[in-house]
Amino acid sequence: MYLKNIQIHNYGAIQKINIEFPFNDDGTPKPVVLVGKNGSGKTLLTSSIVDSLIQIKRLEFHSIAEAKDSSYYKAGKKDYIREGQSFSFVRISYALNNDSRLIYNDIASHSPIDTRKTLEHYNINFRHDFNDNGFTKSIDGEAKGIFSKNAILYFPVNRYYNPAWLVERTDPRIETIESYVGQNTDNFxxxxxxxxxxxxxxxxxxxxxxxxxxxxxxxxxxxxxxxxxxxxxxxxxxxxxxxxxxxxxxxxxxxxxxxxxxxxxxxxxxxxxxxxxxxxxxxxxxxxxxxxxxxxxxxxxxxxxxxxxxxxxxxxxxxxxxxxxxxxxxxxxxITGLVIIDEIDLNLHIEYAKKAVPELLRLFPKVQFIITSHSPFFLLGMKDAFNFNYQIISTPDGEIIEESDFEELQTAYSIFIDRFEDIKGNLNILESEIYKSTRALVITEGKTDWKHIKSALLHFQSKGEFTDLDFVFHEYEDASFSDDKLNNFLTNVAQVSNNKKIIGIFDRDEGNGRKYSRNRINMLGNNVYAITIPQPEHRSYHDGICIEFMYKDKDLFKQNKDGRRLYTSSQFNDHGRLFQDTQVGVQNHNKIKGKNNQKHDNIIDSEVINISGDSLAMSKNDFANAVLSQDDEFKDLDFSAFKELFEIISDIIIK
Incomplete structure (x- = not known):
């Protein structure tokens, strides 16, 4: 027995659907996946199928395990009739092995007499009390032997057992079931x-x-x-x-x-x-x-x-x-039969949902699977396993859709793209000539950090120190790597084998930098490392420095040829005025709010003006460029705080 057709009108979230269930040329059923948002009618649809199976089973057995006595599995409620409509209608057709049909009808109505006239072309056998209570369920056709020849199963969301550590778990190894004529104790x-x-x-x-x-x-x-x-x-x-x-x-x-x-x-x-x-x-x-x-x-x-x-x-x-x-x-x-699985990807890891479940479905080509799912990964796996030999139906409209039309897939794709688009662009690093070389690669947080570290390395090497350090910088001028983006890049690269060492260097002022500062060296796997800039003695009071604080104040506050320089938030009072000259201030007071103290000192490189409105601040990038190019005003800087950083890099490279 296979499910052939289901029609639903005005039932809950479903206004009108008419689903013809698909089959292959050899007569085997194609799996059907029902998708849609919560509340779109997937559960109402599957519960109607289950209710029809229970009513069919009642035709053969006077006592069944699925529902007690004459009670229904799915109670009829006029609350499910869509607002503004007078009736709801569910009609499910099954094809039997002898080419005959079984048809289940489930109707609820606010106006029973009018509903009879509306549906009279279906030749439904209404219950005698339908005009009085507005409810009817009926089965047309012969149902004998269906449940003794087919695997018919429904797996609801609550199909799994309690954890093994619960004390009340019972031992299932010995079970005694007594069967009687007309009674069926197997609950599908x-x-x-x-x-x-x-x-x-x-x-x-x-x-x-x-x-x-x-x-x-x-x-x-x-x-x-x-x-x-x-x-x-x-x-x-x-x-x-x-x-x-x-x-x-x-x-x-x-x-x-x-x-x-x-x-x-x-x-x-x-x-x-x-x-x-x-x-x-x-x-x-x-x-x-x-x-x-x-x-x-x-x-x-x-x-x-x-x-x-x-x-x-x-x-x-x-x-x-x-x-x-x-x-x-x-x-x-x-094995033939009908299997309904609600939320097939329930509690499954992505790999199992995408790879294992579709392959398991393929093991049972003569079983008709009706499945609900929210997992885009499961659908991608179904596409790989079945190609076009399965069908996705979207509720509440019953529209046949492709994987790319699945809203959850689009949402998941957008999240991944929005989150990693910039990182995806930077993966070109791995394909560049720099990466193809055998030299270690250093990637810094922020487009100015590599310039300061490179300047310090050139300084030491000119004095004969660290001359054996053999690595290259990823030299970039855009905003490619923030604290979070650099961390995502490193953790992704660490998932694949690398024939060279990749070292990510973080500042100490944000989340990942603070995390990695707890260890001198952090091994992420596959020759990928994360380290932070060291805390220099002259900034021992600071809660979390950025690269500029590696310099001592005499170098940090040097002016360029235009008279511009860097400022720090601790140099300003609560009103945003410079302590040394109250005619100089920060336009946006929020830049220094809570940070105008040494512990939380921050670099201010814009919006510093004098009483005439002249801009006085030098950008961090201009400062870094001046240091790297050894402008006249920025020669003979003290790079001593960088020495510990190169010792750490050296320890990584020679491992």
Missing amino acids: IKTNVINSIESWILDVILDSELYEKRVIPAQPFILVEGTYHPYNGTLIGQKEGKNTQIQLLINKVLTTILKSKIPNLASARFGISSKESGRKISVIIRKKGSNTDETIAPTFSHMSSGEAMLVALFCSIIKNFDSVSNEDKLNLTE
Whole structure:
């Protein structure tokens, strides 16, 4: 049985949709992914499908586990009728193996008589009391045997169990279920799936070991006093049987999941843990090129939550089909059914959502998957795995969309681009001739820092010091690397192998610089390092210096040929007036607010004017250029505070 069509009118957020569910040329169903914002109707749509399945199941069993007695799974409420409309209408069609149809109708109305006339062309079998209460649910068609031939499962958001460390967790290994004629105890709404699937996998492995080993008669011989004597014996052959086959399918699911985390994985399987661990299942892998097994999870609870969730979800499909199938052998490609998964990417890492889940869906080509998701990464993975053999439907309009039209994907893309566009441009550094060389690369925070450090290095090398330091600067003139951007750049580059050392140098006045100042050298991985400029003795009082404070005041306040210079916030009073000359002030008092003290001293390089309105400040870039070019006014500077910085760089390069 497959879902063929769903029509919804005036129901909650959904005004009108008519979805024809897609199939491949060979008749196998294409996965369908429902996307949309919260409140757009995804849950109402899936709950209607689940309610229809429960009503179909009631036609065959007088007692079912999904809903007690005659109660409904989804209660009819006129509150769900869209404002301004007189009725809501849900109609779901299923195609059966014999080409017949099953049709479910769910109607609520403020004006039952008028609604009957509006919908009369559907030939709906209305309940006798519809005119009185305005509610009706009906099933048209023969439903016998549907739930005994197909894997039909619904995984709601609350499908997973409580953490293993909770005291009230029960042991799922022994379960007794009594069945009676007309009664069905298998609830296709799956909650607590991890506990139940753990118990089932253990049963499968034990039954395979205990009952499906082939015992082959053999005639062994034993050497006694130089003569071989025959005695009766047996050999254990390869296991055969349904549980052994199921075990292979389970291991295939497990291998598919773990390949997302272990690229060189050859195979993975479930085994049985030691008696000390309580005879639970363990996870054993073998990597490509290896002849030995490795236990990566001594018990099921040692798996990551994402891995356990995926095992439980997809093995539940095998478990359900095993319970209804009369086949001696099972094959994933032959399992038929309908599986609804709400928020399939729930609690999953990006890699599992993008790589593992689409590959797991591909293992079950004859299962119709109806899925809701908010994950752009899952959709990108579906595109890679299925190409055009799946469909994305956007709620509340029921529009068929492409991955690029998915609003969450656009939002995520915008966040990444807005955040890293400038860094992406700077990644050209890695492709430049500078990066291709074997010399270490130094990248500074701020476009002036490299100029000061380069000037200091030239000064020391002219005196015969640090002549063995072999590195190049990333020399840039734009605003490429702030504290945050430099940190993002370094942490991204540290994720890939580098054949040379990359050193990022931070000031001490912002977040990442303060963080890295706690250690002399910070190793970020793959030959990438982060350091901060050292705190010179003459600034020991300061809470967090920038590069200009490496100079002593006599050099910091030098004037250029135009009479301009740098100022610091501690040189001004609360009114923004220069202590030494009250006719000089800062136009914007906020520049010095809270910083006109030595501990929080800050460089002021603009908006300093005299009583005539003349600009007196020199920009930090002009100051750096004057130092680097050794302008007459900026010769013979004291670079002693930079010496410790070069000692740190030297220690990194020679490691």
